[in-house]
Amino acid sequence: MAGKTIVITGASDGVGAAAAHRLIADGENVVIVGRSPQKTKAVATETGADFFVADFSELDQVRQLADDLKERYERIDVLANNAGGMVESDRPTVDGHENVLQVNYLAPFLLTNLLLDRLIESRAKVVNTSSAYQPLIRKVSVDDLLHDGRTSGMKGYALSKIAINMFILELDRRYRSEGLTSAAFHPGWVVSNFAPGSSSRGIALFQATGIGRLIGTTPEQGCDQLVWLATTAAGRGWTSGEYYVKRKVGKNHKITRDREAARELWDRTAALLAL
Numbered sequence: 001m002a003g004k005t006i007v008i009t010g011a012s013d014g015v016g017a018a019a020a021h022r023l024i025a026d027g028e029n030v031v032i033v034g035r036s037p038q039k040t041k042a043v044a045t046e047t048g049a050d051f052f053v054a055d056f057s058e059l060d061q062v063r064q065l066a067d068d069l070k071e072r073y074e075r076i077d078v079l080a081n082n083a084g085g086m087v088e089s090d091r092p093t094v095d096g097h098e099n100v101l102q103v104n105y106l107a108p109f110l111l112t113n114l115l116l117d118r119l120i121e122s123r124a125k126v127v128n129t130s131s132a133y134q135p136l137i138r139k140v141s142v143d144d145l146l147h148d149g150r151t152s153g154m155k156g157y158a159l160s161k162i163a164i165n166m167f168i169l170e171l172d173r174r175y176r177s178e179g180l181t182s183a184a185f186h187p188g189w190v191v192s193n194f195a196p197g198s199s200s201r202g203i204a205l206f207q208a209t210g211i212g213r214l215i216g217t218t219p220e221q222g223c224d225q226l227v228w229l230a231t232t233a234a235g236r237g238w239t240s241g242e243y244y245v246k247r248k249v250g251k252n253h254k255i256t257r258d259r260e261a262a263r264e265l266w267d268r269t270a271a272l273l274a275l
Helices: 014-025 037-047 059-072 099-114 116-121 153-178 201-208 211-215 224-231 259-272
Strands: 005-009 029-034 050-053 078-081 125-129 181-186 243-245
Touching: 005 014, 014 029, 014 037, 014 224, 029 037, 037 050, 050 059, 059 099, 078 099, 078 224, 099 116, 099 153, 099 259, 116 153, 125 153, 125 224, 153 181, 153 259, 181 224
Parallel strands: 005 029, 005 078, 029 050, 078 125, 125 181, 181 243
Antiparallel strands: none
């Protein structure tokens, strides 16, 4: 097969689906992963891509996804951890974790680590979707990032994206020497079905009042950096381990400068997931 094998989670809609369409049009072999069987199959049918269905609020589905990907593909050139959400719930997931923490951070951490040998063999890239909201949270500790109680939609979302950026930094520190490269990016304030699925009143208002249409971007615009990072080698416009906004290094939360905190977060997350 010509082209790179690029796995995109959260690819049944929004930025992920737009990226899949662009990459496939450019000759890449995209593997679509989504939560909704109907929407995921629809995007796969439109594009001719392979697809898998996995709900990241259940970690056993993440483990099965990793097994299926390793069985199907001898190499994976890019893993784009794009799936995410902002849903408040009084109830933990079936795995006992706060929902946003699990879907936005624990699940991609688990999937990446379960695929790590295949990714290193392929000298792959790991690309994580983050948010420019994350540096706005004030003082944060590793305990905050691994919280197991309910938080407001926006705060919980921001904490999960701080964790995602620290994950990229530590992934780079540990595995760049083995040929693995990585980056995170902010897609912009994308107007998509992410907002209607969110429990945040602010996000819903952003879209319902039309403000989003005025200052927001389309999924097709928002996928630009995902496509750029997936198709361009590190060192050619971007540096492994960094976080990007509009193809430039973006502002990270100050805790990301604490290497010991990044190391602690990785080790505690791995222990939490029994890796």
